[in-house]
Amino acid sequence: MVADKTQEKIILDVENLKQYFNEGQRDEVRAVDGISFQIFEGETFGLVGESGCGKSTTGRSIIRLYHPTAGKIEFDGEDVSKIKRRADMEHFRRDVQMIYQDPYASLNPRMKVRDIIAEGIDIHHLATDVDDRNQQVNDLLELVGLDRSHGTRYPHEFSGGQRQRIGIARALAMQPKFIICDEPISALDVSIQAQVVNLLMELQQKKKLTYLFIAHDLSMVKYISDRIGVMYYGKLVEVGKSEEIYNFGVHPYTESLLSAIPLPDPEHERTRRRIVYKPAVNDGAERELREISEGHFVYCSEEEVPVFQKKLADKKAQTEKVEV
Amino acid sequence: MEKVLEVKDLKISFDTFAGKVHAIRGVEFDLYRGETLAIVGESGSGKSVTTRSIMRLLAKNANVDSGTIMFKNEDLNKKDDKAMQKIRGRDIAMIFQDPMTSLNPTMTIGKQVAEPLRKHEKISKKEAMNTALELLRLVGIPDAEKRLNNYPHQFSGGQRQRIVIAIALICRPEILIADEPTTALDVTIQAQIIELMKDIQEKIRTSIIFITHDLGVVANVADRVAVMYGGRIVEIGTSEEIFYNPQHPYTWGLLSSMPTLETQDSLYAIPGSPPDLLDPPTGDAFYPRNEFAMQIDTEETPPFFEISPTHKAATWLLAPQAPKVTPPQEIVNRHQHFQKIMKERELVQKKLREV
Numbered sequence: 013m014v015a016d017k018t019q020e021k022i023i024l025d026v027e028n029l030k031q032y033f034n035e036g037q038r039d040e041v042r043a044v045d046g047i048s049f050q051i052f053e054g055e056t057f058g059l060v061g062e063s064g065c066g067k068s069t070t071g072r073s074i075i076r077l078y079h080p081t082a083g084k085i086e087f088d089g090e091d092v093s094k095i096k097r098r099a100d101m102e103h104f105r106r107d108v109q110m111i112y113q114d115p116y117a118s119l120n121p122r123m124k125v126r127d128i129i130a131e132g133i134d135i136h137h138l139a140t141d142v143d144d145r146n147q148q149v150n151d152l153l154e155l156v157g158l159d160r161s162h163g164t165r166y167p168h169e170f171s172g173g174q175r176q177r178i179g180i181a182r183a184l185a186m187q188p189k190f191i192i193c194d195e196p197i198s199a200l201d202v203s204i205q206a207q208v209v210n211l212l213m214e215l216q217q218k219k220k221l222t223y224l225f226i227a228h229d230l231s232m233v234k235y236i237s238d239r240i241g242v243m244y245y246g247k248l249v250e251v252g253k254s255e256e257i258y259n260f261g262v263h264p265y266t267e268s269l270l271s272a273i274p275l276p277d278p279e280h281e282r283t284r285r286r287i288v289y290k291p292a293v294n295d296g297a298e299r300e301l302r303e304i305s306e307g308h309f310v311y312c313s314e315e316e317v318p319v320f321q322k323k324l325a326d327k328k329a330q331t332e333k334v335e336v
Numbered sequence: 337m338e339k340v341l342e343v344k345d346l347k348i349s350f351d352t353f354a355g356k357v358h359a360i361r362g363v364e365f366d367l368y369r370g371e372t373l374a375i376v377g378e379s380g381s382g383k384s385v386t387t388r389s390i391m392r393l394l395a396k397n398a399n400v401d402s403g404t405i406m407f408k409n410e411d412l413n414k415k416d417d418k419a420m421q422k423i424r425g426r427d428i429a430m431i432f433q434d435p436m437t438s439l440n441p442t443m444t445i446g447k448q449v450a451e452p453l454r455k456h457e458k459i460s461k462k463e464a465m466n467t468a469l470e471l472l473r474l475v476g477i478p479d480a481e482k483r484l485n486n487y488p489h490q491f492s493g494g495q496r497q498r499i500v501i502a503i504a505l506i507c508r509p510e511i512l513i514a515d516e517p518t519t520a521l522d523v524t525i526q527a528q529i530i531e532l533m534k535d536i537q538e539k540i541r542t543s544i545i546f547i548t549h550d551l552g553v554v555a556n557v558a559d560r561v562a563v564m565y566g567g568r569i570v571e572i573g574t575s576e577e578i579f580y581n582p583q584h585p586y587t588w589g590l591l592s593s594m595p596t597l598e599t600q601d602s603l604y605a606i607p608g609s610p611p612d613l614l615d616p617p618t619g620d621a622f623y624p625r626n627e628f629a630m631q632i633d634t635e636e637t638p639p640f641f642e643i644s645p646t647h648k649a650a651t652w653l654l655a656p657q658a659p660k661v662t663p664p665q666e667i668v669n670r671h672q673h674f675q676k677i678m679k680e681r682e683l684v685q686k687k688l689r690e691v
């Protein structure tokens with residue numbers, strides 16, 4: 013939990029990151045269009061937003077799968093794009109792991125589960141001998157709620173949820189510092205979601221792990237994250253403490269997103285009304301993330317700051333009234 | 337109510353190096369015209385295998401050991417591949433859990449969406465393409481006409497899934513099987529897709545089997561809910577019956593695992609691990625993880641006990657001889673919440689009658 017930011021160490025610093033595809037062509041996609049955010053060591057930063065808004069691209073840029081169109085990414089104080097030495101690169105590849113959105117595409121179908129999990133252990137020589145390697149793999153299998161005997165099977169013999177846990181075990185095998193979890197639980201059933209989330213949080217406490225947690229299940233994101241960033245079309249539109257965003261999100265897109273969350277209650281669902289987001293017409297005003305209250309940022313123009321401040325105050329006053 | 341599909345005594349196993357995996361162990365359910373039946377349950381409990389078997393799209397190492405799947409007075413289990421190909425995509429369409437494997441990476445998405453139409457209906461290329469474009473717009477692909485000639489890898493996970501949905505809907509199928517169709521989507525698009533599916537369902541009276549882990553989505557879409565555990569349906573009922581008056585201890589655990597707004601400590605997770613389907617336990621497959629388990633649970637498979645004409649659950653707790661147990665707090669809360677709702681409804685009805 014981020015108690016006092018001045019004492020927190022920034023582990024990831026993303027500055028004005030842009031990632032365009034097919035630049036300059038007819039089908040140019042500005043997948044990520046100038047976003048800045050920081051993640052503190054040991055915290056979980058949730059990234060939510062519409063499908064296609066650039067969440068995965070952000071994650072992939074961080075682990076250097078792409079060469080950014082513009083901007084800077086600093087991990088542990090070092091500019092990621094400037095890592096040149098092989099040893100440094102290897103270090104980076106160990107420290108920063110990604111758990112992928114698609115458990116089908118990300119597991120090699122011709123490898124046994126044991127070997128998939130041990131791949132990183134082998135590459136980075138993290139085991140002292142064969143017994144140690146086996147022990148580590150068995151521990152990891154158990155850690156993610158699979159059975160040792162599963163190790164000798166192939167990915168296609170597993171259900172979607174089981175495959176996702178194999179992916180998590182593989183990432184954990186590298187003993188990383190920072191894990192980008194790209195929708196790691198959306199393919200899991202709720203009880204295993206609960207197990208995995210409990211597991212991720214436990215590991216975080218034990219090993220001081222930092223997570224970038226990409227997901228669209230807002231109730232889970234709110235539960236697991238210290239802070240949340242809401243993305244819309246390549247831009248961050250709101251950033252703040254997770255409670256604050258969940259209860260008092262003020263950007264119209266955030267409001268729309270919150271109104272779309274289905275709750276496990278048929279009666280609630282029958283009466284829930286969804287707010288449809290209509291992006292404001294471009295009035296030429298210069299918009300960027302601006303702080304409207306401590307630690308709470310909204311993408312807006314200078315003039316809009318007091319408007320959002322008032323909206324926030326009104327929302328807070330309203331819930332206080334209800335509680336009385 | 338008209339039955340469109342009737343599944344009886346379905347048993348499916350897989351041959352693996354480790355032995356026979358008994359994935360489906362006697363599944364039975366009906367599907368009525370125009371309804372949405374949600375299937376929920378633990379990962380690995382057999383939801384996908386059950387529905388894939390309806391489409392006869394099982395892996396090569398699968399054996400259908402028993403069972404009938406009646407559709408239009410015919411047993412789909414008895415049809416040959418050629419006959420199944422005609423049914424697939426036209427009468428029964430499926431949206432798969434993993435969008436990437438159901439799209440052809442080397443074919444433009446415009447062609448892929450139009451393909452089922454070209455295959456099942458006499459229609460010109462141009463017409464098919466126009467319908468495809470219409471559908472791509474309907475499922476919310478921005479600038480659809482510009483992107484008709486793009487390939488699947490050029491789209492985000494959620495966009496790919498919307499393309500898959502467009503393919504499934506283009507022939508207006510009688511039964512739509514949606515295997516976690518919205519898992520890859522954010523809530524806004526999810527809501528749009530669900531609204532879209534409901535809309536199309538109303539227009540063409542499609543019956544939908546909707547598999548999802550998201551109990552919020554279930555509460556939103558389902559008329560009825562089937563809960564699966566260890567290769568069987570352990571409870572089935574109307575949405576209200578399952579959410580407000582669940583009876584099977586597994587359903588209790590499932591409903592207790594969701595974070596509520598108040599959850600602060602670690603989440604409730606059902607203890608233990610899923611049953612080993614290589615050697616399924618005798619009795620109730622859930623007993624090793626069930627804090628309410630009794631001796632008989634380890635010995636005999638519980639039959640279905642009826643709670644109402646629409647609601648039944650396979651747990652020995654419902655046997656007349658069983659001791660009364662108090663369900664977990666979350667479940668008790670749900671029950672009370674429902675009784676409050678019912679009272680309010682009665683009041684409204686009474687007022688309406690007075691007016």
Ligand SMILES: Nc1ncnc2c1ncn2[C@@H]1O[C@H](COP(=O)(O)OP(=O)(O)OP(=O)(O)O)[C@@H](O)[C@H]1O
Nearest residue numbers: 033043063064065066067068069490491492493494
């Ligand atoms: N290789 C690529 N070439 C062209 N466009 C791409 C490529 N990869 C992604 N895009 C586009 O970039 C945008 C952002 O994609 P991204 O995968 O980051 O979205 P996302 O937020 O992760 O969405 P989802 O929730 O659906 O996974 C989308 O419009 C997508 O179509």
Ligand SMILES: Nc1ncnc2c1ncn2[C@@H]1O[C@H](COP(=O)(O)OP(=O)(O)OP(=O)(O)O)[C@@H](O)[C@H]1O
Nearest residue numbers: 169171172173350359379380381382383384385395
């Ligand atoms: N080709 C196969 N070979 C061996 N076992 C298989 C095969 N396909 C599925 N299984 C097994 O059958 C069981 C049921 O799998 P299924 O995919 O139906 O689960 P599911 O309920 O859809 O789970 P999820 O929610 O994770 O998608 C699992 O135990 C799985 O490991």
Ligand SMILES: [Mg+2]
Nearest residue numbers: 067068113493
């Ligand atoms: Mg993504």
Ligand SMILES: [Mg+2]
Nearest residue numbers: 172383384433
């Ligand atoms: Mg499945």
